[in-house]
Amino acid sequence: MKQCEMLVIGGGPAGLSAAIEAAEAGVQVVIIDANEKAGGQLFKQIHKFFGSSMHRAGTRGIDIGEELLQKCKDLNVEIWLNSLVIGVYDNNVVAVDVKKSLTEHELVKVQTKKIVIATGASENAVKFPGWTLPGVMGAGAAQTMANFHRVLPGKKVLMIGSGNVGLIVSYQLMQAGAEIVGIVEAQPNINGYAVHASKLTREGIPIYTGYTIIEAKGKERVNQAVIGKVNPDWSIVEGSEITLDVDTITIGAGLKPLIGMAYMGGCKLINDRFLGGWAPCHNYNMETTTKNIYVAGDASGVEEANTAIEEGKLCGVSIAESLGYLDSTKAEELKKAIWNRLAGLREGAHGTERTGAKQKQLEEYTKAMEG
Amino acid sequence: MMRVTSHPVLGEMKEIEWVNITVNGKPMKAKKGEMILAALLAEGIIVNRYTTKKQEPRGLFCGIGQCTDCMMVVNGIPNVRTCITPVEEGMTVEVQDGLGKWRGDK
């Protein structure tokens, strides 16, 4: 069986950062990623991040991605691509489905000392009549097509949801040449950051707050969207329906952590809507209730690329310490600095709820380990 | 054509290297290395399969291999997720009917 010291499931910002931090201390790391190219969501994020310079504000996700990949290369981190982790078993054995061609797959088992779950998140769907029609898709799907594959998924787009993903992807689809017919938000207020929203309103794109999607119409492809105002009980205000000509409806209704591997690993999970749903509990070192299994990034609760990077680093430092590559004074110093940066990232209007949820996650870990 | 050839952030697209594929019996050009689904979308083809019971059309939904809406018959093999499968010279791609048929199946 293939052996390694640390195995990272998922090569997004969280997984790459965990690997880099540990490899710098001397840990032998293998990253396993299902895609053709590592980097996770980063290569779709063509806009500049904001926050303080400490948090890479002003840098585009795509550039951060290239930088992380280069660092992995310099540190000889082994990255397996087109490889899907399909199971986490006792004694830190991980099963990997390695895709070699259309018809050839190889099943490889890896024995490791430490596992990092950095599988990211998946998009939530919204169901309404017509939601399965071609042309109705996740906001992330549209973003992947326009920014990564450079093919426009449609020309006249209605976005459902005004969270940051909905706002950013709308703007990016516009940059790629699509017309954004409007953004629909069921809540009375815009959900995402005002900076992103104002970029769209400045272009005259209507944001329909207090509206929801009622139906997508079309035969082989959506050609119309019907939206309407919602009452407090979620019924539609009579006569408020608007029919819009569109060829694409994108759904930006939030993300939920991909927790299959944590579930298989027996990690205790908690459910909190500010984490995006079910997520594994973990301690100060990002270790879950299953010894030697760590978690980072969206898989530990949906946040942002910046927080994913910091959580990944925490895993890397903790693992290097636990395997004897870092002395505890040095490790403690590094961990403290990371937690401080995380606290900074979780400040502000949308931060308080997240901070609360992350706190609960730590507390539930302690309870589980005591109980 | 739905290709994003020039882009305010990503710049101009590099000169494209083409491969030849066959889609539903018709020859088509695709960008070397791109995903089958992206190649079809660039040509305005948006239906990848029809469902088994109700014959409803399905197309791109997640774009990252999670939902199976984009499955097609590729080189005679059904249930291939075209959003994560790159094109290859000479590939045949067909819209999938229901669960699809393996090449040679009656």
Ligand SMILES: Cc1cc2nc3c(=O)[nH]c(=O)nc-3n(C[C@H](O)[C@H](O)[C@H](O)COP(=O)(O)OP(=O)(O)OC[C@H]3O[C@@H](n4cnc5c(N)ncnc54)[C@H](O)[C@@H]3O)c2cc1C
């Ligand atoms: C559409 C969309 C837009 C976003 N836009 C922004 C943004 O603009 N700014 C921002 O800060 N954040 C954004 N985010 C949030 C985003 O989730 C984070 O930025 C960040 O990418 C999370 O990093 P991660 O490493 O946890 O997960 P990801 O980047 O999602 O990486 C996870 C990786 O794990 C792989 N993987 C999963 N399961 C397995 C398995 N079983 N075996 C092998 N590999 C596996 C996946 O293929 C993927 O490569 C966006 C998210 C989405 C979905």
Ligand code: FES
């Ligand atoms: S679009 Fe979801 S698997 Fe391809």
